[in-house]
Amino acid sequence: xxxxxxxxxxxxxxxxxxxxxxxxxxxxxxxxxxxxxxxxxxxxxxxxxxxxxxxxxxxxxxxxxxxxxxxxxxxxxxxxxxxxxxxxxxxxxxxxxxxxxxxxxxxxxxxxxxxxxxxxxxxxxxxxxxxxxxxxxxxxxxxxxxxxxxxxxxxxxxxxxxxxxxxxxxxxxxxxxxxxxxxxxxxxxxxxxxxxxxxxxxxxxxxxxxxxxxxxxxxxxxxxxxxxxxxxxxxxxxxxxxxxxxxxxxxxxxxxxxxxxxxxxxxxxxxxxxxxxxxxxxxxxxxxxxxxxxxxxxxxxxxxxxxxxxxxxxxxxxxxxxxxxxxxxxxxxxxxxxxxxxxxx
Numbered sequence: 001x002x003x004x005x006x007x008x009x010x011x012x013x014x015x016x017x018x019x020x021x022x023x024x025x026x027x028x029x030x031x032x033x034x035x036x037x038x039x040x041x042x043x044x045x046x047x048x049x050x051x052x053x054x055x056x057x058x059x060x061x062x063x064x065x066x067x068x069x070x071x072x073x074x075x076x077x078x079x080x081x082x083x084x085x086x087x088x089x090x091x092x093x094x095x096x097x098x099x100x101x102x103x104x105x106x107x108x109x110x111x112x113x114x115x116x117x118x119x120x121x122x123x124x125x126x127x128x129x130x131x132x133x134x135x136x137x138x139x140x141x142x143x144x145x146x147x148x149x150x151x152x153x154x155x156x157x158x159x160x161x162x163x164x165x166x167x168x169x170x171x172x173x174x175x176x177x178x179x180x181x182x183x184x185x186x187x188x189x190x191x192x193x194x195x196x197x198x199x200x201x202x203x204x205x206x207x208x209x210x211x212x213x214x215x216x217x218x219x220x221x222x223x224x225x226x227x228x229x230x231x232x233x234x235x236x237x238x239x240x241x242x243x244x245x246x247x248x249x250x251x252x253x254x255x256x257x258x259x260x261x262x263x264x265x266x267x268x269x270x271x272x273x274x275x276x277x278x279x280x281x282x283x284x285x286x287x288x289x290x291x292x293x294x295x296x297x298x299x300x301x302x303x304x305x306x307x308x309x310x311x312x313x314x315x316x317x318x319x320x321x322x323x324x325x326x327x328x329x330x331x332x333x334x335x336x337x338x339x340x341x342x343x344x345x
Contacts, residue, residue: 035269036172036203036236037163039115039139043067044083044095046340050307050326051277052291054261056245057193059155059182062342065097065111065145068195068243069157070182072107072147075099081342088333092116099145106148107157115139122168135168143178153184163200163238170207176200176238190248197243202235240268250278257281261291273297277305285311289326301331307338320344 045063048055055067062079064071078100087093092115099109116138121130140163147157159178164171180195210231245263252258263275277291287309294300307326314321322342329335 031269033269034236035239037139037141037165037174037198037238039093039113040141040163040198041239041241041267042087042093042115044093044097044113045081046083046307046324046326046338047279047287047289047309049328049338050289050291050305050324051261051279052275052293052305054245054247054263054275054277054291054293056180056195056243056261056263057182057191057247058259058261059191062097062099062109063340064157065099065109065143065159068180068182068193068245069145069147069159069178070155070180070193070195072099072109072145072157073149073155073182075101075107075147077101078345079342080345081340083338083340085336085338087115088330088336090118106146109145109147111141111143111145113139113141113143136166137168138166140164140166147180155182156180157182161198161200163203165203165205167205168207168209170205170209172203172205174200174203174238188248190246193243193245193247195241195243197241198238199240200238202237204235205233237268242266245275255283257284271297271299273300287311287324293328301333302328303331304329314343318345 043049043053044066047061048063048067058064059071060074061071062075062081079098081097083093083095085093094114095111097109097111099107101107116136119134119136122133122135123130141161143159143161145157145159147155149155157180161176161178163174163176176198177200178195178197180193182191182193184191210233212229213226214229215225216227243263243265245261247259247261250258250260259279261277265273265275274295275291275293276295277289280288289308290306292304293302305326305328307324309322309324312321322344324340326338327335
């Protein structure tokens with residue numbers, strides 16, 4: 001048995017064991033709420049969201065920068081992607097990314113992700129109606145990417161990211177890395193992908209909001225009236241995520257294509273789960289998609305999703321305008337629509 005077949009079989013076993021383990025698992029220990037920078041777990045684009053986040057083994061799309069950087073290796077020319085949507089409960093999510101190929105040297109790119117909430121009144125025990133000041137909360141991730149084909153069937157990629165969380169005058173910062181690989185098997189060109197996201201240092205809040213003054217002895221008078229003090233905050237790890245996925249074409253002709261995706265996920269702050277999705281394309285111009293996220297995670301809010309898209313060649317040029325839409329059901333939290341706009345030069 002050659003090396004290619006061994007890699008294929010091992011990857012399929014990993015995904016299969018993940019599914020059967022969830023079917024047989026009656027007791028689960030979760031670590032919900034034990035990691036920082038939860039915004040890093042939000043899918044950034046409409047296409048992958050419509051596929052139920054089953055995107056680890058897809059390639060040639062700029063959003064692969066988030067799901068599996070190795071998928072960037074198939075980009076030709078340059079691509080730009082922009083997302084600006086309302087998230088849950090008036091939270092705003094913005095994502096901007098671009099990448100271009102350097103021919104034999106590979107593909108490089110960069111992205112910016114921001115998550116912000118509207119300003120709120122500062123309230124205290126003494127002034128529950130507000131002090132007249134306002135505070136804000138925001139998250140930021142800046143990523144630089146590189147991907148390259150090592151052979152015509154195998155590609156690798158990675159990100160280096162700067163991460164920041166801010167609450168009023170206090171911030172937490174971290175540096176993290178993503179790693180990914182993508183392999184096209186000889187079995188009907190089935191693709192197998194694997195990625196590790198958000199491997200980095202611990203995050204800890206620091207800033208002037210954590211400083212305060214205290215009277216060490218409020219009953220007796222003395223020479224020391226106040227002592228400057230500092231709240232000690234805990235350190236929290238990043239939401240580390242390991243994904244293994246497969247994708248391929250159930251149907252492919254000159255005009256029609258039906259692709260599927262299946263991902264198994266292993267996070268460090270939740271139970272294992274499986275994402276599944278399918279995409280139907282007509283002439284690589286019109287698209288219909290559907291999927292389901294977090295299969296076997298009974299406590300997950302994110303679930304059923306669907307959407308579509310269109311690729312339109314800009315008149316008088318070879319550039320293609322890409323518009324994708326998705327709607328994801330978040331159960332008790334409501335639904336989240338996404339619109340992604342991209343240009344392929």
